[in-house]
Amino acid sequence: MTYPHELHPSDEQLSAYQDDELDAAAHRRLGAHLAACPRCTARIADFAALSADFALLPPESPGVDLAGVIEGRLTAAPGRPRTTPRAPGWYGLLPLGIGAAASLALGIALGVALPTGGAALHRPVALTVFDPFPPGSLCAGRDACYARGALSSGVMR
């Protein structure tokens, strides 16, 4: 099968023919058309000449060994970011478990210590009944918290 005389293959088909990117049947069909069509043969020649021009382009080079430059930049930069996160196994939860256990132990230790050790830090409640300031209140000033003369004697009211 060939192209009808009044029809010509498109640039797309001719370009793909030039690149040998048509399937075998289409390549044969277009080849048969080219054998009898000067117009399409000239167009293919244009494409071939263009490819030949590209082959004339001088090779380009940065002129330096970029491997050394890039190595320096990699050394200066932080490590390669991880793009594929590791799937967490049981060992992945280990730090979390240790942290939770430590928090729990600390909480229990503080809870046990508070009723005994903590009480010794405060004056007995009975002694503070007649204080002008309720326990835990902030002093309005230095004189409000300390009796006159107490500062000089070093005795705390």
Added chain:
Amino acid sequence: MDDADEALALRARSGEREAFASLVRRHQDRVFGFLLRMLGNREDAMDLTQDAFLKAWNALPGWRPEARFTTWLFQIARNAALDLLRRRGSLQFVSLDDPPQQGDAQDPRDAGPLPEERLADRQRIDLLQRALAALPAGYREILLLRELENMSYTEIAATLGIQEGTVKSRLARARAAVLDNYRHHAGRSPDDLSA
């Protein structure tokens, strides 16, 4: 796939910098040449070549051997070039009437006196470089990948992220655009040029 590239890329993926340095040395000229012709400026091409390799290093853990390394690398370089062209605000077009700027793609005339028989080659190279610079970036990149990098339509499709059918049609339009450019600016037909 190039077995040597694949082996080096696998080693580089696992963190071997020596293997990555080998990959850089193997491909730096190709990537630089592609970027230089995409951007038309040697300094930008140099910066982007380095950036492309650094991005490749960081992205290597996600690279799979099913993808050809050079295709993957050119995809990174091409994206970097398009990003820069976008940041410039528009795709740069070089006037065909402007003489090539110093520092741009190497002019073969810089190589000193040439034999008489190379005069025609010089004229054709000059014409092609000007025509390429005047093309839209989409046409320029597909021509470079096909004509200079000898990529198949499948590889070009993978690099540009388009269908093979689109590669076929875009490449044909790009070639037609260059030939029209030849005709317009050389004042003669491509038939004359190819004669």
